[in-house]
Amino acid sequence: MSTPHAAQRHDAQPQAQGLADLVSSTHRAGEVWVSSPFDGTLVGTLPASSDEDVHSAVAAARDAHQEWAARPVAERVAPLLEFRELVLQHSEELLDLVQLETGKARSSALEEIADIVLWSSYLVHHGPRALRSQRRSSAFPLLTRTTEHHKPIGVVGVITPWNYPLTLPVTDSLPALLAGNAVVLKPDEQTSHTALRLLSLLRHAGIPEDLMQIVVGSGPEAGAALVDCADYLMFTGSSATGARVAARCAERLIGFSGELGGKNPMLILDDADTSRAAATAAQSCFSNAGQLCVSIERIYIHDSVWEEFTTRFLRRVSQLKLAPGLTWQADVGSLISEQQLKVVAEHVEDAVEKGATVLTGGKPRPDLGPFFYEPTVLTDVTEQMALHSTETFGPVVSLYRVTSEEEAIAAANDSPYGLNASVFSAKRGPAVARRLQTGSVNINDGYAASWISLDAPMGGMKRSGVGRRHGTQGILKYTESQTVARQRFASVARPAGVGRRLWAQMMLRGINVLKRLR
Ligand code: NAD
Numbered sequence: 403m404s405t406p407h408a409a410q411r412h413d414a415q416p417q418a419q420g421l422a423d424l425v426s427s428t429h430r431a432g433e434v435w436v437s438s439p440f441d442g443t444l445v446g447t448l449p450a451s452s453d454e455d456v457h458s459a460v461a462a463a464r465d466a467h468q469e470w471a472a473r474p475v476a477e478r479v480a481p482l483l484e485f486r487e488l489v490l491q492h493s494e495e496l497l498d499l500v501q502l503e504t505g506k507a508r509s510s511a512l513e514e515i516a517d518i519v520l521w522s523s524y525l526v527h528h529g530p531r532a533l534r535s536q537r538r539s540s541a542f543p544l545l546t547r548t549t550e551h552h553k554p555i556g557v558v559g560v561i562t563p564w565n566y567p568l569t570l571p572v573t574d575s576l577p578a579l580l581a582g583n584a585v586v587l588k589p590d591e592q593t594s595h596t597a598l599r600l601l602s603l604l605r606h607a608g609i610p611e612d613l614m615q616i617v618v619g620s621g622p623e624a625g626a627a628l629v630d631c632a633d634y635l636m637f638t639g640s641s642a643t644g645a646r647v648a649a650r651c652a653e654r655l656i657g658f659s660g661e662l663g664g665k666n667p668m669l670i671l672d673d674a675d676t677s678r679a680a681a682t683a684a685q686s687c688f689s690n691a692g693q694l695c696v697s698i699e700r701i702y703i704h705d706s707v708w709e710e711f712t713t714r715f716l717r718r719v720s721q722l723k724l725a726p727g728l729t730w731q732a733d734v735g736s737l738i739s740e741q742q743l744k745v746v747a748e749h750v751e752d753a754v755e756k757g758a759t760v761l762t763g764g765k766p767r768p769d770l771g772p773f774f775y776e777p778t779v780l781t782d783v784t785e786q787m788a789l790h791s792t793e794t795f796g797p798v799v800s801l802y803r804v805t806s807e808e809e810a811i812a813a814a815n816d817s818p819y820g821l822n823a824s825v826f827s828a829k830r831g832p833a834v835a836r837r838l839q840t841g842s843v844n845i846n847d848g849y850a851a852s853w854i855s856l857d858a859p860m861g862g863m864k865r866s867g868v869g870r871r872h873g874t875q876g877i878l879k880y881t882e883s884q885t886v887a888r889q890r891f892a893s894v895a896r897p898a899g900v901g902r903r904l905w906a907q908m909m910l911r912g913i914n915v916l917k918r919l920r
Contacts, residue, residue, distance in 0.1 A: 417499045418446030421598040426459035426586075426615045427451040434591050434618055439505030439736045439773050440726040446595055451617035456586070456627035459615040463557045463584035464633075466612035471554045471582035475530045478580055481608035482529075485576075486522040488603045489515060496599065500567055501728050503593045505736030505773065508729065510690040514568035517853075521573055524856040525877070529580045532874045533881070540887065541916060547888045552881035554582030555657065559632025561625050561647070563639045564738055565693045565795075567593035571600055573871055574636045575614065578880040585614045588628050592738060594618045632656065634880065638695075640793075641819070641865045648868065659869030659879055662862055663793045664821030665699050667814035668848065669834065670711050671807055672704040674826035678846065680714035683799075686824065686848020688722055688777045691734050692797040693742070696822035696842070696849035699794055702802050702810040712761070712801060719762050719777050726771045737773040737796060746775050746796035749789040753800075758783050761801070791817060807834065815839045820863030824848045839863050841870070 418436075431452035436445040451459070470478065489496065493515050500511040533552050540546035558578040562570040567589065575585045589597035594616070601616050617624045621643065629635055629650045634657040637647045644660040651658035668686065670679050686698045703711050725732035737743050743766060750764055763778030775797055783790055783800040790800070804810045811834060814823055823840040824847065825831045831845030841861045842852035853860060859870035869879055896905040 415443070415445050415498075415502055417495055417502065417599075418595045421446065421595050421602070422448050424598045424601055424616060425449050425451060425594075425618045427455045427618065428458070429454045431455070431619065431623065434594065436503060436592060436595060438502045439738050440502070440771050442772065445499075445502050448594055448598075448618045450619040451624050451627075453623070453627045456588075456617045456624055457631050459586050459617055460557050460559075460628070460631045462612040463586050463615055466610055467554065467556060467582070467584035470579075470584065470610060470613050473582075475533050475580070475582075478582065479526050479530060481604065482522050482526050482576060482580065484607035485604055485609075486519050486526070488607055489519055489522075492599075492603065496568065496596070498728050499596050499599055500593075501735070503567060503596055504564060504738055505726070505771065506690055506693075507725075507732040507735035509733070510735065511568075513689075514566055517569045518572040520854070521856055521872075522576060525576055525580050528857065528874070529577065529877055532877045533581060538885070542894060543919075545890055545892075545894065547890060549886050551884045551886060552581065552878060553884050555880060555882055556583060556633035557631075558583045558585050558634045558636060558880055559628040560585055560587045560636045561621075561628065561639065562587070562589050562597070564590035564593045565690065565695070567596035568600065570638050571597050573876075574638065577871075577877040578634075578636070579609065579614065581877055581880040583634075583880055584612070586628060586632060587614070587616045588619070588621075588625050589616065591618065591620060626650070630654070635659070636880075637661070644867070645865075657879070659871070660867050661695065661860075661871060662821075662865060662867045663795070663819060664695050664862065664866050665791060665793050665817050665819045666696060666822040666824070666840070666849070667700045667702060667817070668698045668824040669807075669810045669814060669826065670701065670703040670707060671810070671825065671827035671830055671834070672706045673828040673830070674704075674707060674711070675828065675846070676707050676711040676714055676826075679826040680711055680718050682824075682826075682846075682848050683715055684718035684722065684777075686850075687799040688719070688734050688797050691737055691775070692777075692799075693738065693795055694849070696853065698799060698824060698848055699789075700800055700802065700814070702804045702813050704807075704810070705803055705805050708803050715801075716762055716779060719779055722777050724767060724770055724774055724776070726774070734777060734797065735774075736771045737775055739773060742796060743773045743775060746794060746798060749787075749792075749794045749796070750778055750780070750798060753780055753783055753787040753789055756784065756787050758787060758800075763797070793819070810834075811837050818865045821861075821866035822849050822852065841866065 427449040430449040641662040763776035767774035835843035861870035
């Protein structure tokens, strides 16, 4: 986000026009200026939502949710189907907007379009079944008929970061809506236009106006206000902020799900196909300029394939093309902001000062744009260096030589994070995966295989998260389970005229029979 001094009003992009009207903000708390990381031109200005605006948005959403929740699931699916088509029809315009706000390469933005279309399809096909009420067995099956229902929670607050401005709001908001909830979304300030364009498509597709709303503003203001009044909070962002938000949710006794940071390892074992591993690693470390929660920041390479892998990997990295602009020519785009560039540069400078070796990259590229940074590969990295264990969230990866599988597994697990891991091996991938402490493990792939497995849960262990998105879990977390048990004949109580001792004997015999039926 820029200040009025950094961008000129007349530079506003046509893709952003008209979106300011969609912000839930009648008592505006100032203005949010968004400028493009490519060259600082103004993308647009938006009104910031005040504390009062956030509370009003949640109150209106709560009212709207009553009517929406009463609709059968089959009816709630229809807008998702329509939304999927609208995304495809407007894909070029969405790609432009994502690129303008994030500075990412167009190919990285395209991954987001693919992802939201496929996730909408998953929800359309699998959501209704996941939400169906289910018969549950009881201790006395003949006496009691039990059903579990999935009831919407109310207003789900969704807070998202800037790195995947289409994927993350859609991934988390759509299942909440399908489950019968309302959603109030607070996107990152830098990417609020993209979120507002999504909202306009969703409304076009049939999502009622008050049911889904967007509040705009900073995390400590609009974000914190949403945490204070939503009925459930879905947060994606850093582990530090996630912990703060979770603490507030705990105070309010509302549900919380957090998709947080990572320091994701890749293991190249001695039987790996190094050619395939090198090509995949180049993509898995530098896609989206490394600003991807599941991207690889540490590679542990078996001594016996070190030379082979490293040579191939460095060749691949040197072929990556950096470029600005709304074209298809770049493999790697800009970083999002000066702040992000500062973190990346500081991590590399700190490592080099303490003895790390730069194998390739290691420099900013102001000739391409203010926040470009070269894909960077380091070795000789030690625990004293900040990037050894702290997430960089940029185009920087460290290579470590290991002499055994055991050493690679121990090093991979020696992290406060546990989001994603990758193992390259002809035969031992599944065995190694079972020993890794991460929410997803990709065998002979970096991160894409598990992410596109939309039927399987995705999320982090340790400081990388709480709860899961995707799959049935990613839908049912937005519901309260309600157990309805109907007693058919008599209650399980001592009938009149039967003595206590006799009743106890009858009960014990009955339990003895029932235990065999379980
Ligand atoms: P961040 O935590 O600073 O911000 C994320 C969001 O939280 C933004 O919308 C921000 O405005 C809001 N926020 C900030 N302070 C808040 C507060 N006190 N109360 C409520 N909301 C607040 O994260 P970031 O640096 O912008 O994003 C990058 C981080 O996100 C990285 O750590 C990355 O790994 C993580 N991430 C995780 C996933 C995942 O699925 N696990 C996906 C994308 C990004």
